[in-house]
Amino acid sequence: MMLTEALVREALADVPYPGLRSDIVKLGLVRSIAVHNDRVHVSLTLSTEREDVPGLLRDAITARLAQAGAVRTEIQLLTPERKPVERDPWARQGRLPGARRIVAVGAGKGGVGKSTVAVNLALALQESGLKVGLLDADIYGPSVPVLLGLEDGAARARMTDDKQIVPLEAHGLSVVSFGFFLGAESPAVWRGPMVGKAVTQFSRGVAWPDLDVLVVDLPPGTGDVPLSLAQSVVVDGAVVVTTPQRLASLEAAKAIEMFRTLEVPLIGVVENMSHATCACGRRSHPFGRGGGEALGRTSNVSLLGQLPFEEEVVSDGDGGVPSMLRAPRSELAVAMRAIAATVREVLQLDGSAVGAAAAGGCG
Amino acid sequence: MMLTEALVREALADVPYPGLRSDIVKLGLVRSIAVHNDRVHVSLTLSTEREDVPGLLRDAITARLAQAGAVRTEIQLLTPERKPVERDPWARQGRLPGARRIVAVGAGKGGVGKSTVAVNLALALQESGLKVGLLDADIYGPSVPVLLGLEDGAARARMTDDKQIVPLEAHGLSVVSFGFFLGAESPAVWRGPMVGKAVTQFSRGVAWPDLDVLVVDLPPGTGDVPLSLAQSVVVDGAVVVTTPQRLASLEAAKAIEMFRTLEVPLIGVVENMSHATCACGRRSHPFGRGGGEALGRTSNVSLLGQLPFEEEVVSDGDGGVPSMLRAPRSELAVAMRAIAATVREVLQLDGSAVGAAAAGGCG
Structure with a gap:
């Protein structure tokens, strides 16, 4: 059979990226054939x-190409120039209407508190005077409706005349969640091949108000869904959440590699559930210790902060009022403000470039 | 357009099962058209x-059928007869060669300790004299290689001449994990439409030795992968793992509904990370309390046990020697033995029907 560009592309789609579950074509790495x-x-x-x-x-x-019939294969590996974050936020308008900066919160493994971090980060950014949106794109198990007290979201969610999703408001945030559309009455059936398309529509088809920053709560892992999402919106920065346990940080390293591969700038790692404090004052490390630091070191990213593991954080989440609001002086809230300050700095969300409301801030 | 059976089936594939992410056709609920x-x-x-x-x-x-052109639709809902677990274990041989009973461990949400429960349950069953296999089918983030110290599994895994996967051995268990095949050298690319097929091959294409029971560690959630798995092997019973927090038990309820829909008998719920004990003796409930009991009540399944949240369980997991072996007198090991006794009883794995080694036991 004659080799054609199409056949080569098809063959390359059988080559997985080392350590990830996606192939090099899907990851968009193939520049030319x-x-x-x-x-x-x-x-x-x-x-x-x-x-x-x-x-x-x-x-x-x-x-793989030899198998497809290539006698000689030349491979050229290009290093992308790191694009600096653009200084004029309005230059990005065309990308996702309404949102000047997009920060994604990801994790390698479920259950590390990714959504809790995303929700509290969004609130900490809002506290500093920014207009903030939250897109809960965790199709596997959207937690944001519970965490923000929007469990009636499925009943309240509506579309504009031109089929744009209208965000709901919770604690001042503009919020859209997959959870609003996965209920019993869901019109959408998430069949395998449809997922990628649905995800793109979901992430781009929202009538956001003018936002300084949109926080995207990604699904855990490095499979099709997080990949489609990270590709369908241009993400200005990523935060990866892990717990200190080795099992979690091994998976987080893969998520970091995914963001690198997609050329999403990594803001850093948040180590959640780092330590617990008993009423007697004793500190313990239920998930072990050191995972976040080790991950930062081996993956060469900053450790943005270590969040405590407090019973109240869980009950605040179950109750729909995040700790950032319910306990603004808690250890979690203080640590989260510091993380938000770094995010603002990296995304250049301080200063006059952003909405007039941004004058205050605590960074 | 003339309505045909094929068109009706296609239309029914657009009808999701309330609360799950799968449609009624894929779930195998459509008996006749x-x-x-x-x-x-x-x-x-x-x-x-x-x-x-x-x-x-x-x-x-x-x-949906009106939209497809049906003027009148009659729907008949049938209740399946609950099949009692067969008394002669050999009668099931044809289903999955080598394994007399299959128990699946599932969860609604990641990070609740599903794999830790699966691994320790397998060891507790083995301790009672059974020959036990463990299939780590968590394609999203296979944890078993780390939990059982099989991180070199990818290098050691091999196939028989007739393309059957040969299990590795760890602590006496026969083990196969998706993690053995997801490494950098993986020949398989997990493209969306391929997942279902790969999963079936993976679960059926293993050269298991003669086993009394195979424990299957399912991926979390109710998406395509857990569905394909639960359908590709006939499962004799399911255990659902949750933490006490409401967010986790809401998702666990969906997993229970999935097993019901698939007519997999539910053995019960395990509440993991139920309570922690400080060195000062004080008990705390970092993930809240009552989620497992509430879930058992609302979903009408037994609460099989409440496992403690101990730092050692995490470090044992990270270190590759599960607590069941490293600390056989720990609270976790004691609770796990009681859970294993219930599993044996429900699956009729006690007594003379099973391998000669099964004489002992502690049930």
Whole structure:
């Protein structure tokens, strides 16, 4: 069979990115393909700090294309120029209408408190005077309706005449959650191949008010859904949540690699459930210790903060009033404000560029 | 357009099961379809304890078929006869070669300790004299390689000549994990539509030795993967893991409904991370309290046990020697033995029917 560009692209779609569950085509790494009879030239953009990745990819691509009939394969690996965050927030208007900056909160593993961090981060950013939206894109188990007391969201959610989702308001935040659309009356059936498309529509089809920043609560992991999401909106920065346990930080490292591969700037890691304090004053480390620091070191990202593991954080979440509001002087709230300050700084959300309301702040 | 059985089936595939992310066709609920011109007769099997489900399904099906052109739709809801667990274990041989009983461990939400429960349950069952296998089918984040010290599993895993996966051994258990096949060298790319097929191959294509019981660690949630898995092997019983927090038990209720819909007998609920004990002796409930009991009550299943939240359980997991072995007198090990005794009883794994080694036991 004659090799064609289409056949080569198809073959490349069988090459997984080392350590992730996605292939290099889906990840958007293939920059160009040229075919001259049985010789193939492929160029890829690589954004990784892992030294083993280029070699593994070269070997896997060469083997797969040989199998497809290529006699000679040349592979060119390009390093993308890191794009600095644009200084004029209005220049980005075309990307996601209404939101000047987008920060994604991701995790490698479920149950590490990703949604709790996303919700409290959104509130901490709002507290500093920004107009903030929250997109709960966790299709596997949307938690935001419970965490923000929007359990009636499915009944209240509505669309504009031109089929845009209208956000609900909770504690001053503009909120949209997959949970509003997964109820018993859901018109959408999430069949496998449809997921990618649904996710894109969901993330782009919202009538956001003018926002300084949109916080996106991504699903955990590095599968199709987080990938489609991270690709369907241009994300200005990512925060990865982990617990101190090794099992969680191993998975978080994969999420960091996913963001790198997608060229999403990494703001840093938040270590959640770092320590608990008994009424007797004793500190314990129920999920072990050191996972966040070790992850920061091995993956070369900043450790933004270590959040305490408090019974009240869980009950605040179950009750719909996040700790940031219910206990603004709690250890969690103080730590979260510091994390929000870093996020604002990295995303250049301080100063006059943002809405007039941003004058105050505590950064 | 003329209505045909195929068109009706296609339309029914747009009807989600209330509260789950799967449709009624994929769930295997559609028993028969008959079409006479523009009149349609549909019969469904329903296994649910939720009173709202029949009405919601009737309405959704009628609306969808009207849209497809049906003038009149008759819907017949059948209640399946509960099949008692067969008394002769050998009668089931044809289903999954080698395993006499299969117990699935599921969860609604990630991070509740599902894999920790699966691993320790497998060891507790083994301790009572059974030959036990463990299938880690959590494609989203397989934890078993770390929990059982099989991190070199990817390098060691091999296939028989007829392409069957050969289980590895850890602490006496026969173990296969998706984690063995998701590494950098993975030949498989998990593209959306392929997942269902891969999952079936994975779960059926293992050369298990003769096992009394196979414990399957399912992925969390009620999406495509847990569904395909639960459908590809006939499961004799399911255990659902939750934490006490409301957010987790809400998701666990959906997993219970999924097992009911699939006619998998529910053995019960395990509440993990129920309470912590400080060195000062004080007991705390970091994830709140009562979620497991409330879930048992509202979903009408037994609460099999409440497991403590101990720092050592996490470090044992990170270290590859589960608490069941490292600390056989710990609160977790004692509670786990009681849970295993119930599982054995429900699955009729006590007595002479099972392997000769089963003489001891503590049930």
